[in-house]
Amino acid sequence: MSKQFALSDLVDDRPDDGVFRINRAMFRDPELFDMEMKHVFEGGWLFIGLSTQAEHPHDFFTGFIGRVPIIVSRDGDGELQCFVNACPHKGVRLVQKKCGNARRHVCPYHGWTFDSSGANKNIKWKKGGCYSEAFDSENHDLAEVARFGEYRGFLFASLNPDVPSLEEHLGEASKLIDLLADKAPNGLELVPGRVTFTYAANWKMQLENCADQYHFTSTHPSYIRILEQRAKEEADEVVKSSIGASDFWTENASGVTGGTMSFDHGHVLNWGIMPPSSAIADFERAEELAEEFGEARRNWMFNMRNLTIFPNMQIAENASSQLRVIRPLAAGLTEMQTWCIAPRGESDEARRFRIRQYEDFFNPTGMATPDDTVCYEEAQLGMAEQERPWLQGHARGMTATVEGGNEYADMIDVKPARSVLADAQLCDESLFASYYRAWAERMKEVVA
Numbered sequence: 337m338s339k340q341f342a343l344s345d346l347v348d349d350r351p352d353d354g355v356f357r358i359n360r361a362m363f364r365d366p367e368l369f370d371m372e373m374k375h376v377f378e379g380g381w382l383f384i385g386l387s388t389q390a391e392h393p394h395d396f397f398t399g400f401i402g403r404v405p406i407i408v409s410r411d412g413d414g415e416l417q418c419f420v421n422a423c424p425h426k427g428v429r430l431v432q433k434k435c436g437n438a439r440r441h442v443c444p445y446h447g448w449t450f451d452s453s454g455a456n457k458n459i460k461w462k463k464g465g466c467y468s469e470a471f472d473s474e475n476h477d478l479a480e481v482a483r484f485g486e487y488r489g490f491l492f493a494s495l496n497p498d499v500p501s502l503e504e505h506l507g508e509a510s511k512l513i514d515l516l517a518d519k520a521p522n523g524l525e526l527v528p529g530r531v532t533f534t535y536a537a538n539w540k541m542q543l544e545n546c547a548d549q550y551h552f553t554s555t556h557p558s559y560i561r562i563l564e565q566r567a568k569e570e571a572d573e574v575v576k577s578s579i580g581a582s583d584f585w586t587e588n589a590s591g592v593t594g595g596t597m598s599f600d601h602g603h604v605l606n607w608g609i610m611p612p613s614s615a616i617a618d619f620e621r622a623e624e625l626a627e628e629f630g631e632a633r634r635n636w637m638f639n640m641r642n643l644t645i646f647p648n649m650q651i652a653e654n655a656s657s658q659l660r661v662i663r664p665l666a667a668g669l670t671e672m673q674t675w676c677i678a679p680r681g682e683s684d685e686a687r688r689f690r691i692r693q694y695e696d697f698f699n700p701t702g703m704a705t706p707d708d709t710v711c712y713e714e715a716q717l718g719m720a721e722q723e724r725p726w727l728q729g730h731a732r733g734m735t736a737t738v739e740g741g742n743e744y745a746d747m748i749d750v751k752p753a754r755s756v757l758a759d760a761q762l763c764d765e766s767l768f769a770s771y772y773r774a775w776a777e778r779m780k781e782v783v784a
């Protein structure tokens with residue numbers, strides 16, 4: 337490597353001095369990007385999809401772990417498996433489709449054939465091939481991904497065998513996945529219609545944005561104005577059909593509007609109090625959920641929650657519910673795949689409502705996503721090398737942060753490493769430290 341980075345030149349983490357800073361180089365440097373791909377994305381657990389994406393025997397879907405193409409396939413016995421989606425012959429990506437159902441996968445180059453359990457079933461013209469014994473004794477199946485696990489229908493995999501258990505990786509953050517899964521007694525599914533888009537900026541812009549409450553009022557004024565307009569029009573209606581702008585920062589008696597939680601291994605939650613309301617699709621089950629889980633837990637299910645499972649999965653639950661998967665392509669280029677994620681078996685009315693609100697806020701065609709991605713791209717311009725490399729975007733909330741949880745975390749029995757309780761204007765940035773500490777942990781062996 338031509339250049340050496342010291343970790344302390346990239347992440348200036350000095351809690352005793354009240355300092356947490358990030359170097360702009362982390363967003364633009366191509367060598368660092370390659371190291372991130374190898375050690376952050378290909379060196380640890382990554383979210384790869386939902387089990388309902390391959391529900392029946394021989395169903396499959398494809399994706400990537402870092403730069404490595406993978407296929408998740410349910411074999412004939414109903415077992416889910418995860419393979420490197422590359423032909424052992426000359427490396428051609430075996431399956432190009434995003435998803436489907438197939439008992440056999442035939443390589444487009446020389447026709448080697450594999451079944452849905454990854455086993456090689458045919459090497460074209462094998463008999464006439466004059467192969468050596470050494471070749472015959474080799475394994476010609478698809479390579480299994482080293483670690484593969486499921487948590488409540490969420491699938492994770494790691495190319496690196498030397499990682500903690502999935503349970504340990506998710507830790508207490510798994511309880512936030514529970515909150516989503518508990519709402520869906522018949523399981524969670526992706527509403528048909530995936531959206532894929534790219535933006536010309538580093539992947540960490542999206543990583544941060546999901547947990548960045550500070551930008552909301554200044555980046556999305558047009559969305560907020562439309563919500564306010566609708567709220568005015570519906571002022572006299574008993575049943576609200578749209579979330580109001582004020583719903584995003586409902587204040588309780590002690591002035592708390594929400595807060596943040598930071599977990600080990602880089603997972604974070606940014607949340608806001610949002611009382612159960614007919615403007616949220618899950619409202620049809622509000623009473624049922626309170627009976628089953630108690631009122632406090634039910635109320636948490638309706639709170640605005642932006643959850644990041646480091647480094648590539650984000651779930652945004654607000655007016656609707658979105659699953660986002662981050663795939664870095666270059667230091668200054670990122671692909672996003674997003675879906676509306678929903679409980680199976682909800683009523684047609686709830687589903688329709690969920691999708692309409694989803695279209696409102698999310699996607700390149702929605703009212704919020706383009707505002708954000710334009711800011712990412714503008715930020716990327718400002719990441720160019722300069723005299724003062726340190727960003728000042730990770731300092732809010734520093735003195736409001738406490739070790740462990742708080743009374744709201746207790747309601748759902750979750751024990752974060754650190755937490756913040758906030759009013760509408762605190763907009764904690766200290767939770768980002770959790771990302772960069774996990775980043776540094778995965779990079780520590782390669783960065784001096």
Ligand code: FES
Pocket residue numbers: 423424425426427428443444445446447448
């Ligand atoms: S590369 Fe797949 S059969 Fe040749």
Ligand SMILES: [Fe+2]
Pocket residue numbers: 545551552555556704708
């Ligand atoms: Fe935003």
